[in-house]
Amino acid sequence: MTAIPYMTPQLPLILTVSSFLxxxxxxxxxxxxxxxAGLIGSLSMGILFGPEVANILPEAIQxxxxxxxxxxxxxxxxxxxxxxxxxxxxxxxxxxCAIAISGMILPVAFSxxxxxxxxGYPPLQAFAAGAALSSTSLGTTLTVLKPEYRRTRxxxxxxxxxxxxxxGGLVIAGILAQLASYxxxxxxxxxxxxxxxxxxxxxxxxxxPFFAFISRYILGHAKCxxxxxxxxxxxxxxxxxxxxSGFVAGARYAGTSELFGAYLAGAYxxxxxxxxxxxxxxxxxxxxxxxxxxxxxxxSPLFFxxxxxxxxxxxxxxxxxxxxxxxxxIVYSLLMGLAKVLVGVWMLIWPDRASGxxxxxxxxxxxxxxxxxxxxxxxxxxxxxxxxxxxxxLTRTRSAALVGLAMIARxxxxxxxAExxxxxxxVRASSEPFAIVxxxxxxxxAAGAIFVGLLLKQHKTAEEAN
Numbered sequence: 001m002t003a004i005p006y007m008t009p010q011l012p013l014i015l016t017v018s019s020f021l022x023x024x025x026x027x028x029x030x031x032x033x034x035x036x037a038g039l040i041g042s043l044s045m046g047i048l049f050g051p052e053v054a055n056i057l058p059e060a061i062q063x064x065x066x067x068x069x070x071x072x073x074x075x076x077x078x079x080x081x082x083x084x085x086x087x088x089x090x091x092x093x094x095x096x097c098a099i100a101i102s103g104m105i106l107p108v109a110f111s112x113x114x115x116x117x118x119x120g121y122p123p124l125q126a127f128a129a130g131a132a133l134s135s136t137s138l139g140t141t142l143t144v145l146k147p148e149y150r151r152t153r154x155x156x157x158x159x160x161x162x163x164x165x166x167x168g169g170l171v172i173a174g175i176l177a178q179l180a181s182y183x184x185x186x187x188x189x190x191x192x193x194x195x196x197x198x199x200x201x202x203x204x205x206x207x208x209p210f211f212a213f214i215s216r217y218i219l220g221h222a223k224c225x226x227x228x229x230x231x232x233x234x235x236x237x238x239x240x241x242x243x244x245s246g247f248v249a250g251a252r253y254a255g256t257s258e259l260f261g262a263y264l265a266g267a268y269x270x271x272x273x274x275x276x277x278x279x280x281x282x283x284x285x286x287x288x289x290x291x292x293x294x295x296x297x298x299x300s301p302l303f304f305x306x307x308x309x310x311x312x313x314x315x316x317x318x319x320x321x322x323x324x325x326x327x328x329x330i331v332y333s334l335l336m337g338l339a340k341v342l343v344g345v346w347m348l349i350w351p352d353r354a355s356g357x358x359x360x361x362x363x364x365x366x367x368x369x370x371x372x373x374x375x376x377x378x379x380x381x382x383x384x385x386x387x388x389x390x391x392x393x394l395t396r397t398r399s400a401a402l403v404g405l406a407m408i409a410r411x412x413x414x415x416x417x418a419e420x421x422x423x424x425x426x427v428r429a430s431s432e433p434f435a436i437v438x439x440x441x442x443x444x445x446a447a448g449a450i451f452v453g454l455l456l457k458q459h460k461t462a463e464e465a466n
Contacts, residue, residue, distance in 0.1 A: 016056055020049050024301045036453030039143050040446055042301040046308025053313060062309055069306035072299030073139045073412065074262045075291060078244050080142045080150060080159055081266020082284045088156040089267075095350045096157050099343045100164035103407050104134040104172075106339040114335055115433070119328060125433045128176055128421040132437050133336045133444070135169035136162040137411025138259055139303060140445055144452045145406065154347070154399040158406050159263075161343075166257055169413045171197045176421040200256040208264045215272045236273075236286035243269055307412055311442055315435045325432050329439025336440045337408050337447060344404025348396055394459070402455060409448030414441040 027041025049056045057065070111130025115121040121129075141162045142150075149155040244265045251261025269283040319325045394402065418425070418437045425434040 013058070013061075017061060020045065020057060020305075021298075024305050025297055028301050035450055036457040037144060037449040039140060039300075039304045039449050042304035043308040043446065046305030047311060047313060048308075049305075050309030050311070050313075052309075052311065057309070062306075065302050066306040066310070068299060069303035072295060072301075072303040074244070074248060074258065075295050076139055076142050076300060076303075077163075077259050077262040078240075078266040079147075079287060079292070079295070081263040081268075082270045082281070082287060083147050083150045084159065084263075084267050084270065085151045085156050086267065086271055088151075088153050089160060092153060092157045093160065095346060096160035096164060098350070099157065099161040099346050099403065099407070100168065102343045102346065103136060103161065103165055103340055104168045106342060107134045107336055110335050110339045111332075114332060115436075121433055125425055128424040129332075129433055129437050131172045131176060132414050132417040132421055133339075133410055133440050134165070134172065135410055135413035135417060136165040136340070136407050137409040137413060137445060137448075138162045138166050140409035140411045140449055141406050143300065143304075144409075144449050144456070146456070149456070152394070153352070154394055154402055157347070158403050161403070162407065163260060163263055165407075166259055166413055167197065167201050169417055173417045173420050176417065176424065196255040197257075200251075200254045201260060204251060204254070204256060204260065204264060208268055209271075212268045212271045215268075219272065231273075231282045233282075233286045233289055236282045237290050240265075240269055240283045240287060303412075307415065307445075310415055312435070312438055315431060316439055316442075319432045319435050320430055322432075325435045325439070328432070329436045330443070332436050333440040333443040333447075336410075337444050340407040340444075340448075341404035343407055344400035344402070347400035347403050352396075398455070398459060402452065405448060405451040405455060407448070408451070409445045410441045411445045414445075 024042050024045040027045050028038035029041070031041040032038030048054055050062070051059075108127060108130035111133065112123065112126045115126035115129055116123055141158065145155055145158065150159060244262060247261040247265035247268070248258045249261075251264075252258040266283075270281045273283055274281040315325075316329060317323065317326065414437070418434065418441065422434055425431070425437060
């Protein structure tokens, strides 16, 4: 392969790309200002410039932006790992699992009910559609959830549940790929297609904490870190880039999600380099100093714009000369949104020892022993869920609403699974089921970001008023 000679890009290409980058940031700032959901602006610009609408960007440029955007997604997830409250994560892991499992089962169950009995689609197509919508857009969830919320109990539970949904989406994608390639018989699916992602994910989940404990023990206290120069910003940047690259590559080639690897890389560094004297771990400081500016104004907007450009908008208006796909897509979108909103109920009924509430939000009864007598106290003075490290708090109802609404967004994972399952979503040579899935993906991603943005904006206003 010979080297490509350097040539000055043509002026129309320069103006096209530069206008796309500028307008994407301008649209994101506009939507962030009014509805606290800037990603809607990036998504809209991606749709507008993409091949399904104006088709302004050349195919090679779109492919490049998709790659850069996915790097942005990995960095978003990595930063979430850096800001995770480890103690809250492990204290609420069972709650996160309950939310994640419910968030995968309900969309499939609702999809089977509507598409089979309501629209008359075969069960396999109904399952494939529900499987695509069983995921949660981790990138969207983390983008609308600002760092100050991520370290709260609600934010920690939400991030873990969305991450588990992503792993579940990977397993489902493997099953659907086998169904599409080898037929519909379950006997044609090798057992390792299902077992490998699960086993590898469990191995990473247990292995990384042990590795982090050993690493922290070896590095020792803060004085040793300073002596070796490991706390310097430039060296911390090298460490986090090397760690992120290693974890992402290891997770991908081992058979689990690279997003899971990115999250674990951030959590690993946050724990390994955290010491009591510091409010924030040095890797987090290096990330915010060197990478965050580029992520906020370039890579993150490109990620959501690339999602918009990948949406097959034209098929959403008419399929085989019929426009019924529009109302069917809207109805299906509402049902898929409801399937995720319902998982927020777990925040209402799950016990929370920190606030003194048991199952279904009932106050705990505590026996207080003294030298004179034994009293029975009913703790009713904690109606709000305490959110650590920050002054604001969230009520149980608002926490449930935040979790349910944030889980609505499907985004990148749903698109990947839908594309893999596309051969299964064509019923009798009609692509209507696929178009309905795209409707649900687009509307749920937009609605999730908008509703969460408005909820957090309202909460912030109420806190400032108090």
